[in-house]
Amino acid sequence: MESFIACTGMKQSDDHMEDMAKRKGIFHSALEGNALKAIELTEQLAPGLLDKNKDLHFDLLSLHFVELVCSRKCTEALEFAQNKLTPFGKVQKYVEKLEDFMALLAYEEPEKSPMFHLLSLEYRQHVADNLNRAILAYSNLPSYSAVERLIQQTTVVRQCLNGKVHFFECPSSSLVFGKSNASRCCFLGGFDLSLSATVKKLVCCEEKGKNKDGKLQWKRRRGANSCSLSLLKMLSMSYCSLPTSSHLNSKFHTNSLTSFSWYFPEHFLLKSCSQRRSGSESYRHYPLKCGLARVKEAPLTNPDKITSEPHKYFDQVIITVRSGDGGHGAVLSMPVQKGPSKSTGSYNKEKEKARKKSSYKRDFDGSIILPMGGHGGDVIVYADEGKDSLLEFHRKSRYNAKRGGNVDAMGVLTSQLHDGFVSPTLRIPVPVGTVVKHKRGKFLADLAHPGDEILVARGGQGGISLLEMPEHRRNKMMSLTPNVMRDDSDKVLVLGQPGEEVSLQLILRIVADVGLVGLPNAGKSTLLAAITLAKPDIADYPFTTLMPNLGRLDGDPSLGAGKYSSEATLADLPGLIEGAHLGKGLGRNFLRHLRRTRMLVHVVDAAAEDPVNDYRTVKEELRMYNPDYLERPSIVVLNKIDIREAMGRLPSLTREIWKIGRGKIASLTNSGDDVQSGFNDSERESGLSLGLPDKDRKVKEIEEYPCPLAVVGVSVL
Numbered sequence: 039m040e041s042f043i044a045c046t047g048m049k050q051s052d053d054h055m056e057d058m059a060k061r062k063g064i065f066h067s068a069l070e071g072n073a074l075k076a077i078e079l080t081e082q083l084a085p086g087l088l089d090k091n092k093d094l095h096f097d098l099l100s101l102h103f104v105e106l107v108c109s110r111k112c113t114e115a116l117e118f119a120q121n122k123l124t125p126f127g128k129v130q131k132y133v134e135k136l137e138d139f140m141a142l143l144a145y146e147e148p149e150k151s152p153m154f155h156l157l158s159l160e161y162r163q164h165v166a167d168n169l170n171r172a173i174l175a176y177s178n179l180p181s182y183s184a185v186e187r188l189i190q191q192t193t194v195v196r197q198c199l200n201g202k203v204h205f206f207e208c209p210s211s212s213l214v215f216g217k218s219n220a221s222r223c224c225f226l227g228g229f230d231l232s233l234s235a236t237v238k239k240l241v242c243c244e245e246k247g248k249n250k251d252g253k254l255q256w257k258r259r260r261g262a263n264s265c266s267l268s269l270l271k272m273l274s275m276s277y278c279s280l281p282t283s284s285h286l287n288s289k290f291h292t293n294s295l296t297s298f299s300w301y302f303p304e305h306f307l308l309k310s311c312s313q314r315r316s317g318s319e320s321y322r323h324y325p326l327k328c329g330l331a332r333v334k335e336a337p338l339t340n341p342d343k344i345t346s347e348p349h350k351y352f353d354q355v356i357i358t359v360r361s362g363d364g365g366h367g368a369v370l371s372m373p374v375q376k377g378p379s380k381s382t383g384s385y386n387k388e389k390e391k392a393r394k395k396s397s398y399k400r401d402f403d404g405s406i407i408l409p410m411g412g413h414g415g416d417v418i419v420y421a422d423e424g425k426d427s428l429l430e431f432h433r434k435s436r437y438n439a440k441r442g443g444n445v446d447a448m449g450v451l452t453s454q455l456h457d458g459f460v461s462p463t464l465r466i467p468v469p470v471g472t473v474v475k476h477k478r479g480k481f482l483a484d485l486a487h488p489g490d491e492i493l494v495a496r497g498g499q500g501g502i503s504l505l506e507m508p509e510h511r512r513n514k515m516m517s518l519t520p521n522v523m524r525d526d527s528d529k530v531l532v533l534g535q536p537g538e539e540v541s542l543q544l545i546l547r548i549v550a551d552v553g554l555v556g557l558p559n560a561g562k563s564t565l566l567a568a569i570t571l572a573k574p575d576i577a578d579y580p581f582t583t584l585m586p587n588l589g590r591l592d593g594d595p596s597l598g599a600g601k602y603s604s605e606a607t608l609a610d611l612p613g614l615i616e617g618a619h620l621g622k623g624l625g626r627n628f629l630r631h632l633r634r635t636r637m638l639v640h641v642v643d644a645a646a647e648d649p650v651n652d653y654r655t656v657k658e659e660l661r662m663y664n665p666d667y668l669e670r671p672s673i674v675v676l677n678k679i680d681i682r683e684a685m686g687r688l689p690s691l692t693r694e695i696w697k698i699g700r701g702k703i704a705s706l707t708n709s710g711d712d713v714q715s716g717f718n719d720s721e722r723e724s725g726l727s728l729g730l731p732d733k734d735r736k737v738k739e740i741e742e743y744p745c746p747l748a749v750v751g752v753s754v755l
């Protein structure tokens with residue numbers, strides 16, 4: 039510790055050092071199983087802490103009990119339990135724990151009992167950690183150190199990136215965070231390490247391709263430098279103020295990859311976020327090697343990956359389709375005329391000639407219609423109600439239509455003229471709600487309704503046939519037409535046109551009536567679980583939800599069927615963070631799911647530090663992504679009012695939230711319709727939702743958008 043302080047130049051007061059030494063003592067006592075000593079020392083350092091924190095007190099006492107059991111001092115253990123532990127038995131949650139601990143006494147070898155984990159070092163470590171954190175909190179110090187948070191976050195980032203992203207350390211020790219075309223990179227945008235904190239930058243690049251020497255080259259990612267303080271928050275104040283963009287001109291290559299480094303500003307452990315932001319102190323950087331994994335070029339589609347990380351994959355995919363080539367035509371010669379038989383008179387001759395003449399198919403001008411090569415198969419993507427995800431496209435991402443048939447003629451023109459076989463259209467079913475785009479961005483279609491379809495690749499035109507002609511004319515024709523080649527028997531074929539190959543991006547947007555939006559951890563999933571039969575994951579850490587969950591409200595039958603029914607599909611979306619519209623925290627992926635919702639429910643954690651600001655943040659992100667979202671009817675749910683502070687400020691929060699926005703809900707068509715009309719007009723809504731942001735639209739402040747229909751305080755729990 040001392041050498042760390044010396045080499046980083048951190049300033050630590052003597053008090054700090056003394057407290058730390060005491061905490062270390064307590065921690066080690068608990069870890070060694072000397073719980074009574076740990077309790078005694080804790081009482082000295084943090085008087086009253088254990089009286090307030092009953093759970094911790096119980097855990098520490100139970101550690102001592104376990105220690106007695108392990109030393110086979112059963113009578114002593116029993117006495118201790120009766121005196122010290124049984125008073126906790128008045129509360130149900132301790133009863134269950136007590137039963138487990140007491141059960142240890144029933145085994146001759148408690149280590150082999152089903153409760154063996156209570157004797158493990160991990161359990162002691164867990165209690166010791168909790169104790170340490172409680173003491174830190176008692177002393178108004180952060181209960182996790184910045185380094186701990188950093189390592190946690192690094193672990194998360196590492197898991198999320200899953201070895202697919204390149205980390206490069208370039209010669210000056212600056213860190214470049216890149217993405218490869220071959221590796222999906224949405225998480226890169228999501229976690230957005232494209233940070234430019236205060237003075238230094240971490241630059242985000244993407245792979246441009248290989249140069250002549252086979253080394254990878256990089257280009258800067260567009261919009262990557264938008265600085266984000268939210269990122270700072272997300273990375274739990276690890277303060278990775280990082281170096282310069284000038285290195286972008288250098289070439290980076292995969293071999294230089296060694297490790298993942300963070301750089302800390304001076305005194306990072308001591309300063310608060312705001313001080314650091316505004317402070318003008320110099321930043322010195324200290325690398326902390328976290329040993330991030332080496333780049334692995336993950337295959338684009340790996341079904342195992344898909345199942346383990348569905349959130350990255352389930353709603354978009356890139357596929358390649360190829361329409362069929364056209365079949366070839368043929369160069370045909372006229373049949374050899376037989377000499378006139380002696381027995382036939384001039385009448386017969388004429389008749390034969392007329393018969394032959396009429397047996398060929400002819401155009402209106404009398405010219406013979408020659409057979410054509412078959413048309414190559416088109417490729418159509420259509421919305422199929424039977425499909426509900428795009429996962430199968432990860433398993434098979436290439437679709438080829440069949441080529442058209444060649445003209446089936448043996449080099450001689452006959453009256454049996456046959457065109458080549460026309461290849462059938464390849465129809466690819468996708469779920470309703472799929473948006474089809476060209477890989478490089480051009481929007482093609484929104485298959486919002488069952489049966490909607492789009493022709494994505496047209497099959498090649500079949501080749502035409504030619505009549506045999508003199509050599510000099512044929513040569514001339516060949517020099518004029520590149521589309522001519524000889525076959526094995528030196529016959530000239532007129533080729534069919536090649537089919538088209540296109541890469542398509544299929545994006546699935548969920549179709550739901552109501553979208554639940556809010557910051558991570560606001561309680562969206564809990565709300566969905568409470569009012570529908572959906573069973574989303576719920577946990578008290580951000581980004582529990584990584585892909586939208588749908589739930590169905592049965593509605594109130596007393597309202598009657600039809601348009602006033604309160605039946606609705608609800609979509610619980612992953613949490614949005616500041617900068618979501620730029621892709622932070624996967625925000626853009628999540629925000630696009632709102633396009634088809636008709637109403638928004640803002641879930642706000644009323645017990646948070648600044649709920650009104652949280653609400654504004656989400657609204658701001660919605661506005662930046664698509665201002666139409668703010669025109670939709672909305673309800674604000676102030677959640678967690680079972681928490682005392684939240685309940686106390688409910689009236690003032692409600693008042694403040696009402697103030698954000700103007701009184702009347704604008705109709706979606708600006709025709710002055712009331713809320714109901716906007717709410718029920720799904721046709722207009724879906725049309726509107728598809729529209730790209732209207733350039734002529736005046737940029738409005740969030741106050742100028744309609745205020746919510748209702749602000750309600752709830753406790754979902």
Ligand SMILES: Nc1nc2c(ncn2[C@@H]2O[C@H](COP(=O)(O)OP(=O)(O)OP(=O)(O)O)[C@@H](O)[C@H]2O)c(=O)[nH]1
Nearest residue numbers: 559560561562563564577578581582583613754755
């Ligand atoms: N006290 C209290 N806690 C709640 C309430 N609603 C939710 N929570 C807790 O808040 C935490 C987060 O809940 P989630 O439903 O996972 O939050 P979320 O908004 O879906 O979070 P993300 O999926 O990360 O965006 C959980 O620990 C819930 O138990 C409530 O009404 N009162």
Ligand SMILES: [Mg+2]
Nearest residue numbers: 562563582583
């Ligand atoms: Mg959730």
